[in-house]
Amino acid sequence: MRSAKDFFAPLAVGAPTPPRDIPWRPSRVIHFFDPSNEKMAAKLPGLIPRVDVLLGNLEDGVRADNKIAAREGLVKVAEGNDFGETQFWVRVNSIDSPWGLDDLLTLVPAIGAKLDVIMLPKVQGAEDIHYIDRLLAQLEAKAGLTRPILVHAILETARGVGNVEEICAASPRMQGLSLGPADLAADRRMKTTRVGGGHPGYLVRQDPNPDAPDAVRATFQQDPWHYTLARMVDACVAHGIMPYYGPFGDIADVTACEDQFRNAFLLGAVGAWSLHPVQIDIAKKVFSPEVKDVEWAKKVVDAMGDGTGAVMVNGTMQDDASVKQCRVILDLARRLAARDADLAAAYGLAGPAA
Numbered sequence: 001m002r003s004a005k006d007f008f009a010p011l012a013v014g015a016p017t018p019p020r021d022i023p024w025r026p027s028r029v030i031h032f033f034d035p036s037n038e039k040m041a042a043k044l045p046g047l048i049p050r051v052d053v054l055l056g057n058l059e060d061g062v063r064a065d066n067k068i069a070a071r072e073g074l075v076k077v078a079e080g081n082d083f084g085e086t087q088f089w090v091r092v093n094s095i096d097s098p099w100g101l102d103d104l105l106t107l108v109p110a111i112g113a114k115l116d117v118i119m120l121p122k123v124q125g126a127e128d129i130h131y132i133d134r135l136l137a138q139l140e141a142k143a144g145l146t147r148p149i150l151v152h153a154i155l156e157t158a159r160g161v162g163n164v165e166e167i168c169a170a171s172p173r174m175q176g177l178s179l180g181p182a183d184l185a186a187d188r189r190m191k192t193t194r195v196g197g198g199h200p201g202y203l204v205r206q207d208p209n210p211d212a213p214d215a216v217r218a219t220f221q222q223d224p225w226h227y228t229l230a231r232m233v234d235a236c237v238a239h240g241i242m243p244y245y246g247p248f249g250d251i252a253d254v255t256a257c258e259d260q261f262r263n264a265f266l267l268g269a270v271g272a273w274s275l276h277p278v279q280i281d282i283a284k285k286v287f288s289p290e291v292k293d294v295e296w297a298k299k300v301v302d303a304m305g306d307g308t309g310a311v312m313v314n315g316t317m318q319d320d321a322s323v324k325q326c327r328v329i330l331d332l333a334r335r336l337a338a339r340d341a342d343l344a345a346a347y348g349l350a351g352p353a354a
């Protein structure tokens with residue numbers, strides 16, 4: 001393990017200095033596209049201003065015989081588009097796959113200056129992050145990059161979940177973690193074939209009524225991802241990086257998608273993936289605080305003055321702790337409003353600088 005003194009030193013001579021803090025930028029929606037799919041690539045000029053993060057996916061979801069076309073297509077997308085305020089990320093193939101190394105060797109020299117974050121799938125432990133950390137430093141130095149590329153890990157194996165703390169702590173490049181529910185389900189030998197979301201069999205049932213033993217007993221579906229997501233959130237917050245829910249594969253079920261995203265938002269996640277254009281506005285809506293919550297937060301913050309003591313607001317007790325909860329909502333609302341005039345108007349907060 002590196003000592004605290006050299007943790008932030010570049011890992012190759014000439015590489016940019018790694019960040020001390022992960023810069024906050026909106027990332028409510030990470031929109032996936034396949035750069036080998038010309039129909040999808042043609043849609044990007046219209047999608048880039050709508051999403052917080054555009055992610056070129058080179059890993060699962062891209063056919064094996066299209067891997068090189070996808071890598072080359074991503075270079076063309078980077079060269080042919082102005083991303084403005086939108087972040088540009090890539091999901092490379094895993095480092096044990098036949099393509100992972102060449103993804104990095106090609107993309108960093110070709111488009112490293114435009115890449116904000118590299119998403120690394122199937123991360124098992126700190127050793128995977130140490131590997132990519134050193135390799136990125138070498139490639140950045142060779143390419144003369146002045147800004148370090150950040151790393152985002154997908155948590156999608158049982159071992160990765162077990163090692164979540166050390167993954168978050170492994171490098172100052174660590175930007176965040178996403179949940180990969182499909183791979184994680186397979187690795188854990190869970191018996192769901194869905195890509196994220198609930199399962200009708202994962203439920204609790206109301207107790208029998210002794211006076212009506214034959215009456216129908218209500219059932220309540222549970223969230224099979226709750227444990228992992230909560231663990232991820234704690235690990236990310238402890239290490240100053242950002243937690244994300246991952247994919248929701250039932251594209252047609254926009255209602256359940258919104259519910260799953262909201263569960264993640266309420267637990268502390270900052271965003272989710274969109275796999276299809278229909279999921280973009282769902283993620284943006286869910287991961288932006290609701291107007292009524294922003295209004296409530298303002299009211300409590302105003303009522304609490306210097307933030308200490310206890311007061312009653314609308315019949316509820318508010319104190320030093322609850323005002324902190326309200327500041328979390330208000331802080332997110334302010335950051336989003338500063339970049340989005342519509343949200344600024346809805347929240348009654350300062351909007352983007354003219």
Ligand SMILES: CC(C)(COP(=O)(O)OP(=O)(O)OC[C@H]1O[C@@H](n2cnc3c(N)ncnc32)[C@H](O)[C@@H]1OP(=O)(O)O)[C@@H](O)C(=O)NCCC(=O)NCCSC(=O)C[C@H](O)C(=O)O
Pocket residue numbers: 032033034039040041043057060061154156179180181182183184195196246247251274275276277
């Ligand atoms: C899911 C899809 C295969 C659906 O595609 P399609 O059948 O073409 O849908 P539509 O006909 O409704 O599409 C309408 C038009 O929109 C374009 N389109 C579709 N998706 C996208 C997109 N993501 N970005 C841009 N444009 C998109 C279509 O081309 C249609 O265009 P047109 O015909 O001109 O009108 C498809 O959406 C898709 O492949 N999505 C991405 C899937 C993906 O990225 N999968 C990997 C991530 S999830 C994962 O890996 C699991 C995770 O790691 C884990 O372990 O849990």
Ligand SMILES: [Mg+2]
Pocket residue numbers: 060121156180182183
């Ligand atoms: Mg996966």
